[in-house]
Amino acid sequence: MEFRRVVVTGLGALTPIGNTVPEYWNSLINGVSGAALIKSFDTEKFKTKFACEVKNFDADAFLGRKDARKLDPFVQYALFSTEEAVKDAGLNFDLLDTSRIGVIWGSGIGGLKTFLDEVVNFAKGDGTPRFNPFFIPKMIADIAPGHISIKYGLRGPNFSTVSACASSNNSLIDSFNYIRLGKANMFISGGSEAIINEAGIGGFNAMHALSTRNDDPATASRPFDLDRDGFVAGEGAGTIILEELEHAKARGAKIYAEMIGGGMSADAYHMTAPHPEGLGAALVMKAALEDAGISASDIDYVNVHGTSTPIGDPQEIKAITDVFGDDIYRINVSSTKSMTGHLLGAAGAVEAIAAILALKNDIVPPTINHFTDDPAFDPKINFTFNKAQKRVVNIAQSNGFGFGGHNASVIFKKYEE
Incomplete structure (x- = not known):
């Protein structure tokens, strides 16, 4: 089909x-x-x-x-x-x-x-x-x-x-x-x-x-x-x-972007804590990439779940590292929750809009409020700290993880005929 x-x-x-x-x-x-x-x-x-x-x-x-x-x-x-x-x-x-x-x-x-x-x-x-x-x-x-x-x-x-x-x-x-x-x-x-x-x-x-x-x-x-x-x-x-x-x-509509994939998974681990190895997060990103028919090397920007919790942030970055390998150093990562806070059930849509507009404008919004590096994170990863960055964004991925171990990830790309 x-x-x-x-x-x-x-x-x-x-x-x-x-x-x-x-x-x-x-x-x-x-x-x-x-x-x-x-x-x-x-x-x-x-x-x-x-x-x-x-x-x-x-x-x-x-x-x-x-x-x-x-x-x-x-x-x-x-x-x-x-x-x-x-x-x-x-x-x-x-x-x-x-x-x-x-x-x-x-x-x-x-x-x-x-x-x-x-x-x-x-x-x-x-x-x-x-x-x-x-x-x-x-x-x-x-x-x-x-x-x-x-x-x-x-x-x-x-x-x-x-x-x-x-x-x-x-x-x-x-x-x-x-x-x-x-x-x-x-x-x-x-x-x-x-x-x-x-x-x-x-x-x-x-x-x-x-x-x-x-x-x-x-x-x-x-x-x-x-x-x-x-x-x-x-x-x-x-x-x-x-x-x-x-x-x-x-109908002559203007087109912002094309949605090309989505993935879903479960942590099957704990009612509120993420899997300690980021297993569900890695599975959902891989599922979204497979659904879109692309590889991790095609992604330019990941709008992460990034809630600012002591245990949640490291697990997501571990998962991204596992999925992207050395490509993690090429992409931009940012958490717009640093500005909006966590909108819970609305977070995915609001953050997908950020990813879509990053594609449209070739600008990656920042992760603000960064003051002290955490040695748990590889300093070579581009977290887009404190200031938006201009770069070509052809494909963007946006993650959302929820209590109960629910994970969902969506992928958008620049529209081409």
Whole structure:
């Protein structure tokens, strides 16, 4: 069977460092940190008092107050970034076969804020079950693609991928496979997350997963730095329009890049810790390369998972070293989580956008907040520390790994006829 080619025709982003794709990209290449003290709740009793929050997002202005109240923030974010992507792709759904356009959307947790608020309200009451009728449909993770399909009248495949921090990479891979197998013409794909609340920060604090650098939030996300002490929680959404090539050409779409492969694997090791030898991470990168029909020597840039945790960063670099061999010295590696924080289920989509724009602009965004070399890492590896680097980027790979041992990796290349 000959696979159909799949291209990227639209992008949308709502991130802690920019509420549109141009703002996000400009912040990335200028090394802007999105971390600051949390404004959305009182952190006095919390070990971590900062995060990478979305800024200046007005759900009431975007959706209207009545509709905004019916949606958890993770759905609000999804609709916002998707609107940008739909406009960017120049889509007029009245002229397209909407039965062949689907939505596959990732979220690691879903409506955590809604769940927290409803349970707190119940606990404060007299035991009478007075729950908001929108409680369940606001909370469930699959409601985001549901709302996107309702808004645009899209009747193709519609579901949510839930694989922790690999969720939106999985959504991209599923969308890619449906299109290249001829089962759809287009997908709105990506992910969203909104966990910066008492339950989210408190829960990750209890796991000792978050940085506690409260005296200097802007430099707290330090992937590959000797003094890294945990990840910084982020929130937001990323939307990518994936489209069959001939369908895109027929409607005169602009094309950002071509998606050429995706891989998935499991660590089968521990519910939160990565495999100590980076086994699952190596397997998933190899699987993506094989799916794309290329070798490691063809990759120019890897947007790594790179969360800034003491054990996660070394395992990923060990895996990359195993996969790339001496080619590791030729490629650029960078972790954009140093700027956005960790968007969990939205991370894959937001970071895939960074990889796509690196291809388009021949610029690799940096890994900021590097102060002290860690002897665990080969100093000859180009981690793109602190400053963006110009170079030709023909093919880029982006990794996402999640609690439960879920791994997903995607590959994009410059589009050629």
